[in-house]
Amino acid sequence: MKKKKNKLWFAVFTVPTLVAFLTVVVIPFLMGIFYSFFKWDGIPLHEKEFVGLSNYGLLLSDERFLNAVMLTLKYTLIAALFINLFGLMFALLVTQKLRVKNTLRTMFFTPNLIGGLILGFIWQFVFKNVFTQLGDATGLNHFFFNWLLDEKYALIAIAVVSTWQMAGYIMIIYITGIQSIPSELVEAARVDGANYLQRIKHIIFPLLAPAFTISLFLSLSNSFKIYDVNLSLTNGGPSKATEMFAMNVFNEIFGYNNYGFGQAKAVIFFLFVALITLVQVYFSKKREVEM
Numbered sequence: 001m002k003k004k005k006n007k008l009w010f011a012v013f014t015v016p017t018l019v020a021f022l023t024v025v026v027i028p029f030l031m032g033i034f035y036s037f038f039k040w041d042g043i044p045l046h047e048k049e050f051v052g053l054s055n056y057g058l059l060l061s062d063e064r065f066l067n068a069v070m071l072t073l074k075y076t077l078i079a080a081l082f083i084n085l086f087g088l089m090f091a092l093l094v095t096q097k098l099r100v101k102n103t104l105r106t107m108f109f110t111p112n113l114i115g116g117l118i119l120g121f122i123w124q125f126v127f128k129n130v131f132t133q134l135g136d137a138t139g140l141n142h143f144f145f146n147w148l149l150d151e152k153y154a155l156i157a158i159a160v161v162s163t164w165q166m167a168g169y170i171m172i173i174y175i176t177g178i179q180s181i182p183s184e185l186v187e188a189a190r191v192d193g194a195n196y197l198q199r200i201k202h203i204i205f206p207l208l209a210p211a212f213t214i215s216l217f218l219s220l221s222n223s224f225k226i227y228d229v230n231l232s233l234t235n236g237g238p239s240k241a242t243e244m245f246a247m248n249v250f251n252e253i254f255g256y257n258n259y260g261f262g263q264a265k266a267v268i269f270f271l272f273v274a275l276i277t278l279v280q281v282y283f284s285k286k287r288e289v290e291m
Helices: 002-035 054-061 063-094 101-113 116-138 154-179 183-191 196-207 209-224 228-233 245-255 259-290
Strands: none
Touching: 002 259, 054 063, 054 259, 063 101, 063 154, 063 209, 063 245, 101 154, 116 154, 116 228, 154 209, 154 228, 183 196, 209 259, 228 245, 245 259
């Protein structure tokens, strides 16, 4: 009787979640794969033309798509590097014996609570007004200008905003990893004469390997999937210099009404992100074992 009751409660809590997951994720994903084999404008009343793998073949000749892939790779490398670098620096700082460490944790984490669209509009104001005024006041116009209007700096601007938003979140993961390191190991190294940098290099970094794996996975996957900040900050401009993977897929489907071709891009997008993140997790886990 007790086992039946436990199974009933298990079903009560899991079935709604499974139904929601199937409805929102699995079924739309399978439908997207199905539609990727058709030429269709997305209007239900219009006829779908089966084209097989032609949509996938067209991807290789789509310059906008290939450019979006390269921009996404470039942005992801920059953003993932600095998100983890600053996240780790913040974690090392707030795990010291500081009176203001809780205040600093709150300050560093707060940007993560701001929605991506709002965040983009906030930083749009910063680049358009604050940066230009600083440039006029200091004479450093070669650095303080509206980065969003420059094709070379617009992508870096998005990476700056993403780092500002996500570094605090990654910091929490590193803090958890640092606090799980036995204090006896750190203290023994201190007694043996190891300075702070040596303790970080030989004790903290090796034992933070699981935290590195999680943080890299999250920063990579989120960077590849960026859309909201990209939309509100630059909307793909200037001159498509910041139209990244997710925005390219969205524009193809809803901007150009190429539903089938856009779905083919979305499938490749999924496979692309899944492959890179799986490879990263594999090698990170392998490194954990070696350490």
